[in-house]
Amino acid sequence: MDIDVLGALAVRENGISITPTAPKPRQVLALLALHADQVVPVSALIEELWGAVPPRSARTTLQTYVLQLRALIATALEGGDAAEGDAVRTAKDVLVTLPGGYLLNSGGGTSDVKEFDRLAALGYRAMDAGDFPDAAQRLREALALWSGPAFADVHGGVQLDMETRRLEEIRLCALDQRIEADLKLGRHRELLAELTVLVSRYRTHENLHGQFMIALHRSGRRGEALDVYQRLRATLVRDLGLEPSAALRRLQRSILMAGPENAAAGKAALPAVAGTGPRADRLVRA
Structure with missing residues (x-):
């Protein structure tokens, strides 16, 4: 699975998009994608979708959105070309129901947030070591992963708005250090x-x-x-x-x-x- 959130939301399984167009399922996928391979509590998803006063039908409706996402995942799994010898994944293997929440199993795929964090960390270490050319290069590569504000095409609720602010802060930190490295280089x-x-x-x-x-x-x-x-x-x-x-x-x-x-x-x-x-x-x- 390939996950991009640093700009428009794009989630692909077997190279096929599983990103829904409907706003609410899109919110659910965005939060799951950001925390891929981690359990996202049902309570966090409900707060994201409906705020502090969810309807009585919130859990049932959330389950409906999960089923819609699994339908998209199933279509992608059927349309992709699995390599010979690979274990067959089902939609329930990709979007997993666990006690208290859901987990989006990336299957070891790519994530622009994880790649940003990796490159930024290399840049910070290079800055600490006084290797300003490498710091500037690594941080420039990290910042190039951004195509716009995080979740630019997702109407966010409480959780996503908080995550968007956090991601913007870490982007500005990397930008600040990249400019600092460039100043050191004249x-x-x-x-x-x-x-x-x-x-x-x-x-x-x-x-x-x-x-x-x-x-x-x-x-x-x-x-x-x-x-x-x-x-x-x-x-x-x-x-x-x-x-x-x-x-x-x-x-x-x-x-x-x-x-x-x-x-x-x-x-x-x-x-x-x-x-x-x-x-x-x-x-x-x-």
């Missing part, structure tokens, strides 16, 4: 266009603004770097009632005190932005 000019878009999208994300300030300063654009700080400060004060972090204030002072930029060298000694490890600082989506 790619500040290459980052300017990307960071222009990112700070517009995440208007109170301090790490991204700090990285943009560094990239601008090292590109000989000190005035614009200071403008980025002032815009961020105004947004933080207006929207959150907060001043920029101490690390970002130190970065601003370093840029203010710097002499005329050597745009060609781009070697200004600036402090690191706080929290540029695998967790972003003060993340609030615009």
Whole structure:
């Protein structure tokens, strides 16, 4: 089974889609697919579908959705070409009923979330070891697995909304570290266009603004770097009632005190932005 959730939901068995078009069964499959090979409690599925006040018929209706998914799985199993000697799988082997919940058996197939986690972990380890070229490459590969917001075409309930926020957070952490690695490699000019878009999208994300300030300063654009700080400060004060972090204030002072930029060298000694490890600082989506 191949599972993609980092963008549109796509689940394939034997290369054939088993993704339903109806919204409710789609929600069920999305939650099962994200937690493939793990038991998803019936209570979690019911909360996802109906929130805190489910109808009396919730369990029966959920069982109907499971039967609909198994029908799609059975069709895919019949239409696929099993290799000689492979054990014959049934729909109940793929979507398993267990005490208290259901389990989607991936059969050792692919998962874009698991691959993202693997590549991101390699990137983080490379960052810790100071191997910035490998870190940038691994994190770039991890981020390339995303084709849009997680579950982009699924109308999510409580559970999926929570998972979507979690996945977006880990994506931003990987993005933050990839940009950090690129800055370490002197790619500040290459980052300017990307960071222009990112700070517009995440208007109170301090790490991204700090990285943009560094990239601008090292590109000989000190005035614009200071403008980025002032815009961020105004947004933080207006929207959150907060001043920029101490690390970002130190970065601003370093840029203010710097002499005329050597745009060609781009070697200004600036402090690191706080929290540029695998967790972003003060993340609030615009």
